[in-house]
Amino acid sequence: MPPSTSQRNPWRYLRDADVLHAAVVTLLAVVLSAGIVWLGYVVHVWNIARRASTTLPGRWVVLVFGRQLVADQPEADYRGRLTRALAMLRGGMASRVLLLGGRSGGTRSEAEAAHAWLHGQGLPAGAPVELEQESVDSLENLRHARGLLQGGDRAEVLPPVALLTSRYHLARCLLLAQRLGFDAHAVAAEDALPCTPRYLALLLMEATYLMWIDLGVRWARLIGHRRMAARIS
Structure with a gap:
């Protein structure tokens, strides 16, 4: 399959009225709770990142999440994910591996x-x-992976999957996968949770993304906004 001509651009979502609606609701929740809601998501992301295993018993369909390339090459976090995927293949833990990711600014896709x-x-x-x-x-990673695993038949039952990514990214991937109907289990790329300022910043950013997604969908369901709720389905 040829890579998409679309490129990674998180700012494109700010042109979407539903996404902005969710952002306003999320901001109000943070302000009205004096930040306690956000701290709850930080703790959740931290706990999943800290507790995630690097192995799973049995054989799995493994979804390896991509990351933006540097000079058309996988950067350090991405190489960590790929190293873990290679170990799972060599150890007989992977029955099928899907490398996920289109173009992120270079001349080839992340998967390529x-x-x-x-x-x-x-x-x-x-x-x-x-x-x-x-x-x-x-989100698109998981939607397209679902299509590949179902072979275009939405009625086909999805197999259990192992979501392989960096520890800071696991909570968001698990939430999205569960919303899309996966029986998903986390596999961490790193042996242990790194304790560095950079990693802490990534965890805080992921907690913010997760809160935005989760509160937006909950609010959409509460007010019966079907289009908004269907954004993650």
């Missing part, structure tokens, strides 16, 4: 760059690896 990197690291011959090159964010 990841596949090339894995080959350079000794990807086993015949490894069950597939590329999903149409998505430009985590």
